[in-house]
Amino acid sequence: MDFLRPTTLDEALALKAERPGAVPIAGGTDVMVELNFDHRRPEALLDLTGVAELAEWSTSDGQVRLGAGVPYTRVITELGDVLPGLAMASRTVGSPQIRNRGTVGGNLGAASPAGDTHPVLLATGARVEVASVRGGRTIAAEAFYTGVKRNALEPDELITAVHLPPASGAEQFAKVGTRNAMVIAVCSFAVVLRPGYAGVALGSAAPVPRRAAEAERFLVAELPWQTPVPLADSLKRAFAELVAGAADPIDDVRGSAAYRRHALGVLARRALTWAWDDYRNNGGERQCA
Amino acid sequence: MTSATSPTSTTPVTTPARTSEEAAGGIGSSPVRPDGTTKVRGEFAYSSDLWHEDMLWGATLRSPHPSARITGLDIAGALAVPGVYAVLTHADVPGVNRYGLEQPDQPVLAEDVVRYQGEPVALVAADHPETARRAMERIRVDYEELEPVTDAQAAAEGKGPAVHPGGNVVRHVPIRRGDPRATADVVVTGTYEVGMQDQAFLGPESGLAVPAEDGGIDLYVATQWLHVDQQQIVAALGLPPEKVRLTLGGVGGAFGGREDLSIQVHACLLALHTGKPVKMVYNREESFYGHVHRHPAVLHYEHGADRDGRLVYVRARIVLDGGAYASTTGAVAGNAATLGVGPYDVPNVSVDCWGVYTNNPPCGAMRGFGAVQAAFAYESQMDKLAQACGLDPVEVRTRNAMSEGTVMPTGQVVDSAAPVAELLRRVRDMPLPAGPSGEPDLRRLPGGVSNTTHGEGVVRGVGYAVGIKNICFSEGFDDYSTARVRLQAVGGEPAATVQTAACEVGQGLVTVLQQIVRTELGVEQVTVEPMDTSIGSAGSSSASRQTYVTGGAVRAAALAVRKGLLGRVGHVPGELSVSGGKVVSTRDGVLADIVDVLGDDVLEETVEWRHRPTESLDPETGQGTAHVQYAFAAHRAVVDVDTELGLVKVVALDCAQDVGKALNPQAVLGQIQGGSAQGLGLAVMEEIQTDGGLIRNPSFTDYLIPTVLDMPPMNIDVLELADPHAPYGVRGVGEPPTISSTPAIVAAIRAATGKPLTRVPVRPEHII
Structure with a gap:
């Protein structure tokens, strides 16, 4: 060689x-x-x-x-x-x-489907x-x-x-692994919010890292962009379902397809909450100022 | 807690400056390990670092199938590769092509069948490891694949094809005590499963075989028991023992996984065949195929108790999957059966344990050795019983706790401290960790820095467990160790050397042996000689036995040397002792320097030392005084569980353990921390996953072991209740913490989630 x-x-x-x-x-x-x-x-x-x-x-x-x-x-x-x-x-x-x-x-x-940075690269565009x-x-x-x-x-x-692009709103990444450090993703998730923009992507849950386009469109349409209020549970649940639905996971040694789909829904709900709270408390204000 | 008492000295001239226990670096202190600095600096030479001029590299061709007939084997292609010196098959094994710790059922190289994925079929020696690997690919093996036997339960019932001619039951151990038909007001039942854990030692199997001029061989290897390796090697090579000499290489962890042979015979065969030194090193993936694992188990339990939670009976059926070859399956089954009800006083017991053959990966020794599997089941049952009786989990355990004088299910009377209730009370009374406060720190939450929760879905749970382990080899085994201690003057200072064949595998035995000699001979300079087969056997570095048995042998040899030394002083008034390099009399204080008493002479004594004998078990009733000593540890685990994602953070894992006497308090703590971490691994992540006999995760990418973010800092309470039958009162330390750690953590996860969790490791899917 x-x-x-x-x-x-x-x-x-x-x-x-x-x-x-x-x-x-x-x-x-x-x-x-x-x-x-x-x-x-x-x-x-x-x-x-x-x-x-x-x-x-x-x-x-x-x-x-x-x-x-x-x-x-x-x-x-x-x-x-x-x-x-x-x-x-x-x-x-x-x-x-x-x-x-x-x-x-x-x-x-x-280009591993489980590569950690892919969902963020996708969600940020x-x-x-x-x-x-x-x-x-x-x-x-x-x-x-x-x-x-x-x-x-x-x-x-x-x-x-x-x-x-540099962050101009809020960005969140979360990954599930069966160890608390040094672990390959069982599934991973990223969400990026900018004024009027939502990027949503998932990793280790399909043959390739992929954007959840429907979930993105949903956020653009449904997020209360003009009013910095906490998100309704119904909105979070609907979003989580769209994210889980965007996955095409497999059963493997790291986890089952059913678990991956479930976990993505949980990550989507939580990460959106954190991102929106960041956005409305910081990013959103910065944009308004 | 460990403590040392200071003698009151009134007249310093006539009183020894130190008691014998306080000799600098003696027992009870925690001197620096002789191998500590080089290991921390990355300079320690492990067996994989061995090197010899002109050496060749050996490689092992392994079966890709868990069960197959070999219908053809052609090595011509490999022999034609430039740089290849030898390609060997079973036909090249000069002696008996069988080895094994309990029974010689395993071929050195497969003949007409392979019984597990990874079974060695052929060997290559080449001038470069890559050449050897490439040559291996050119060996043509024709396999006729067979349906693998993978169901251990069926194997125990005698169903399905036989993996070996005698059938698939390696050993069935029944234990019968009291009334087999006893009934009780409260009955709880459960079926539990334990996955296949790996020792996951960091130093892969490796060694260097050097052919000698006398036609013999010198083997440098990382192992746990030099002499039992030697026995098996000479049988395979057809050489007398004096022609096969072993020296311990630097060992990077063992945990039972080095009890069976790996590269030993293979490297010797290649070296003898080529006339050149041959080095073999497994890579991480090969290591997963190259050593035995912890037996996976299925355990059916029924506990009967009165309404106050006092046990009336325990009935259990345990099946241990030994995989393709026996290894130590028989002894593991003996432990699981005899310790199957746990550290409890139970009047009526009926336990059956089967160790069986399948075509799954071979299983054998691993820290806890049968006691780990049983403990997960019996402790899960005790929690069920607590719930059924409306009792606290500590209360139900202390009500049933065994103690000194308890009669075991084998009829053996426990004749030294058994502070089971005390250990439980101690962990219960330790302070609980604080709950979350302020900004969430990801490192303290389930999922860690992966940012899966900021507190959402997280529920805390607390769980308890206590376990029991036999120390030393059991069931009538002639368990001894040999030690040689030498004392002489070197450069005007007294200096001792200690020689044994006891394997330092990372546990710190070398330090403890130095400490013992310092204490008994009153000299500070003690050298531990390389461990090899030029001295008699020390037995295995397993069963938590080396401090007890080789420590006992070294102490006896040192005492014999001391007797010789004091004999040279002649008859003087008062009682004589040695301390600080001097001979001291209780009446007249310092009498002489040891160096002056020695002059130019060398005092040397060799002792073969045995612990008290044990008995075999009655094959029908399992009755017999089979164990030397029992050891106990209790854990309290506190976990935070992300109940939506099924992720777990163990926030506290506190332990109380009786060690009889802490010869090296710091090393004792290290063993308890390490053992607890290994138990944590089994509780929540460590498993070799198999499918149809094939290993699915042979790497540290997918076989996960705990990191610093998984293992919490521990509160540890060390009791020192001396065992009057053991040297210094010691009680084996290494295994007990591995046993109770796992069920305590699972109990805590159950408390947090309300899920039954009958299988370890607990996976996220089991929690959500």
């Missing part, structure tokens, strides 16, 4: 074009596990840790551009205020050591920036996940960044 170590993005793209079978590796928290378990034997690894421009983030045109190689720990410490939902999801990834190495780009590259020697493009998050551990990348493309 060859170990390719580019130091610039151009060099990395050239190598990827030349060796489309090379597997990109950043933190290695997914790729190394697959290698160790002998589930995967790529002809080459393309080590992106030497490409400095991937490990940067910036803000422009009202969007945060988060480099694919920024580890979760930095998302939490440097972007916790700007991207609270993504920071919440990042906090649930593995252990401190894993969070020091693992990256959002890696989460996207692996993030776009994935990819590049190749042929040029660059961005892909909407909901178009990025194409199947179990499959994504929309062409063989010569690399994930370079994620673009997402």
Whole structure:
């Protein structure tokens, strides 16, 4: 197995074009596990840790551009205020050591249905920036996940960044696991509220992470946007049903389909309550001011 | 609580500066472990770190099927891979192709059938581990798959095909005491299930076999019992014992999972065949197939009591799934049966326990060894009884608590402290944790940082349990240990060495052996020599027995050395002792420095030490004085349960345990914390899930063990009620906390949810 170590993005793209079978590796928290378990034997690894421009983030045109190689720990410490939902999801990834190495780009590259950041990326309406020697493009998050551990990348493309809007209302992420830390999602849920906007997505409950479009439309139509009052139980219940209905879960070693559907409903109800309370107490006021 | 008394010294010159118990770093203190610093710094050499010039790497080809006939085996493709030095099958086993702890029923390499998924079929040695793995893929094995036997209950009833020629019952243990037809006013029944727990030791199976010039082999390996490994290896290799020498490698945890052989014979075969050193290391996934697990169990119980909750009878039928090979199933069944009613005084008992063969993963020793499974059932029943009688769960237990003098269901009279009621009262009277207040801290809530609740749906529950465990090997086993202690002057200071074959598996035995020698010889500098087979057996590092048995042997050897030392002083008035490097007389104080008494001589004594003998059980009635010692622990668990999501946060897990004498108080606390955590794992998350004999979760991604956010800080109350039959009065420590932890937590979850919860681990689906 060859170990390719580019130091610039151009060099990395050239190598990827030349060796489309090379597997990109950043933190290695997914790729190394697959290698160790002998589930995967790529002809080459393309080590992106030497490409400095991937490990940067910036803000422009009202969007945060988060480099694919920024580890979760930095998302939490440097972007916790700007991207609270993504920071919440990042906090649930593995252990401190894993969070020091693992990256959002890696989460996207692996495209596991259980990846922790996916629901937040979907709910915030993030776009994935990819590049190749042929040029660059961005892909909407909901178009990025194409199947179990499959994504929309062409063989010569690399994930370079994620673009997402800074929080302007409220964001919540919640994940169910059968341990209180360091656990893979049995199911996960994100909700993002901005004035007149609702993003709702779920993870580990369908072949791909997915948005709950009907639940989003419901919130846009039914939330009492103009009056900062607590939400009616009937609204929460209806929302929870729509979220559970958007799932297409399976029975597996981590939990049953029925449990996942049930738990998503509970998470939806709770997370919407927290998000709405944040929104009406903080975010909403900020918008009004 | 542990405490040390200070002697009043009136005339310092003539009074020993310390009592023997207070020798610096002696028993009763908690000196730094000799292996502590290197382990904390990540510098300790585990057996997986072993290295030898020119060594080869061994790999094991395993059966993908739980039950199949092997119809063809072709190794030519693997042999053709460059870098491959050997490919071996059962035909290359020179001795007997069978091994096993209780009965030799397990092939070193499969012959015509495989009986479980992961059974070793062939071995490869190559110059690189990856080469070995790739070569393994080129071995062609033709399997004719068979329907696996997976129903242990049916196996116990003699139904279905036989996994082994003698049928599927490995052992049936009946216990009969009193009136088998006793009746009672209050009757509670229940059927309980215990899932397959794994030891989940962090250091995978590993070792290095080095061929020797004499045609023999030197094996460095992580194990629990060097001599029983040696016995099984020599049988398989067809070599005399002196040609197979074992040295303990650095062991990263054991918990019973290293009692059975893993790489031992395989590495030796490859090394002898190639004439080169061979290293073998399992990866995490292979480790799940490479060692035995805790027996899953189905337990049917009926308790009869009077209206005051006093037990009249207990009837139980217990089925333990031993999987494909016997391992220690017979002894585990013996424990589950003899301890099957728990630490209670019950006049009429009828227990039947079956340990059976199936094509599920083989099961054997794990911390608690049969007592864990029974305790989940009998403690669940005691809570049911409490409810039926309108009693508090502590009250129903204390009313039935056994005590010193109680006659066990086996007829054995308990002849040392059995403070069951006292332990329960102590945990009941500990302060309860505060309820939630102020802003919710996710780390203290069910779901942790996963942000599943800010308090919604969370209900608190409290539960109690108490358990019983036999300490040391039982049922007439000749359970002994061998120790050699040497005393000499080194650089003008007295120095002792202690040698045994007792395996340090992480429990801190090396520290305790040093402490014993310091106390008995009055010297501070004590070196523990590497553990190997150049000395006689120490028995297994299991059954909570090493401090008792090897501690007893080391103490006896040290006392023999001390006797020799004091003999050299000659006849002087007063009673002599050793302390602080000096020989001291009760009348005249310090008489001499030990180094001066020794001169250039070396005093050395070797002792083979036994605890008092036990008896086998009557095969019809289960009567007999089968156990050496009983040990007890009680837990009170407090849990917060998210009743809508089924997630659990154990907020308190407090324990009271009698340890007889805490030779090393800090190590005692460590054992209680660790054992309680392992019990917590079984209560709420740890299970090897199988489907048709196949393991579904062979990784730490899906086999979950508790993290620091799952395990609460503990209040621990250590009682020291000396057992007059044991050295220093010690009572085994390691297993009891694992036993009562699980049922206490489940009782607390029941209290919070009102759900019956008859199976562990409790899953979210069971709670909602």
